[in-house]
């Protein structure tokens with residue numbers, strides 16, 4: 001990769017650059033990657049905020065495209081040095097079919113790898129997920145684990161299955177010769193549950209709380225800990241990895257890194273209340289208000305209703321057997337691999353991450369604040 005402190009020479013492509021995480025990566029690259037000459041933002045749906053970025057010193061090229069279409073990916077990638085592949089179908093609610101999830105997440109990733117080979121793009125950073133590891137279908141806890149912690153990774157849901165397959169493709173592609181004869185260097189980042197400005201599920205919880213008169217009802221025991229990481233820190237990890245892959249190819253190529261920061265370990269609901277409480281919402285109950293067997297019944301009923309109603313309407317409630325199992329299984333990460341391998345330190349402290357997220361919730365339409 002060309003290296004000059006003064007003259008920006010590099011071309012980056014971000015797939016899924018208009019999504020929740022993608023937007024943070026795109027904005028941060030423009031702020032913090034001085035070697036950037038052109039930033040290509042590739043997404044199925046282009047956002048209007050991209051327009052304002054075009055006024056800056058870096059050339060921002062918006063490309064409307066579909067990762068499932070190999071020729072579109074290859075055309076977008078031609079002449080780029082680095083690709084950050086974050087596009088994906090994030091669906092644990094049954095909005096998309098398993099076939100579509102596989103097509104976007106697995107075939108889409110294969111297309112990105114093939115396009116790297118075809119166009120000579122040498123560096124590929126892939127946004128994987130903690131779900132590649134777990135929670136598994138047996139509900140085994142993963143407590144403060146790291147990248148080497150043994151864990152029985154068994155999936156049945158289409159989303160984690162697709163992320164696991166895609167990650168495997170990315171890791172296996174490390175070292176493949178790209179056009180021009182140089183080796184492809186790949187790396188996968190595994191965020192735990194991401195939160196921050198733009199987080200759709202947080203938005204859903206907030207509006208649900210408003211509908212119930214400012215109340216949310218505890219469904220998960222406070223003792224179940226869930227790993228969470230601030231979106232700005234996840235974006236920062238991607239940028240650092242992309243920057244360091246050339247110099248540290250031997251160490252980092254083919255590696256996986258959990259995304260982590262100083263966000264506290266809490267249950268999914270208690271963690272959300274860190275932001276929703278200051279916005280006027282209350283979590284009712286020190287213990288789950290409904291017994292677990294009843295929640296299982298309701299989740300099963302929701303799944304049944306989803307299946308029955310599918311020909312008429314898409315019914316996608318937050319509660320289903322998979323989300324209930326996830327929310328009820330401890331899954332937390334404690335590692336310093338990213339710090340050891342490429343000097344990562346969280347860019348945002350917990351206090352800053354919290355404040356930024358609260359301000360975003362407070363600015364939402366219909367806010368109780």
Ligand SMILES: NC(=O)c1ccc[n+]([C@@H]2O[C@H](COP(=O)([O-])OP(=O)(O)OC[C@H]3O[C@@H](n4cnc5c(N)ncnc54)[C@H](O)[C@@H]3O)[C@@H](O)[C@H]2O)c1
Pocket residue numbers: 015016017018019020021022042043044045065066067068086087088089090104108127128129130163190191192193194195
């Ligand atoms: N949100 C989380 O908590 C979380 C946690 C771990 C990993 N991840 C991973 O991070 C990545 C980004 O997730 P997100 O939460 O920002 O999701 P998101 O849905 O907000 O963003 C995904 C983006 O990909 C785009 N996209 C979808 N299908 C596409 C296609 N066929 N072609 C081109 N673009 C397409 C979407 O338009 C969207 O802009 C995903 O790969 C996801 O698996 C997310």
Ligand SMILES: C[C@@H](CO)CCC[C@@H](C)[C@H]1CC[C@H]2[C@@H]3[C@H](O)C=C4C[C@@H](O)CC[C@]4(C)[C@H]3CC[C@]12C
Pocket residue numbers: 090092128129130131192193194201219220268269318319322323324326327
């Ligand atoms: C029982 C409900 C009553 O309040 C709580 C349901 C919470 C669920 C909707 C969420 C619990 C865990 C979340 C997932 C987790 O944070 C990790 C993820 C990995 C990532 O790759 C995509 C998002 C997600 C699957 C995330 C989705 C929402 C939960 C299942």
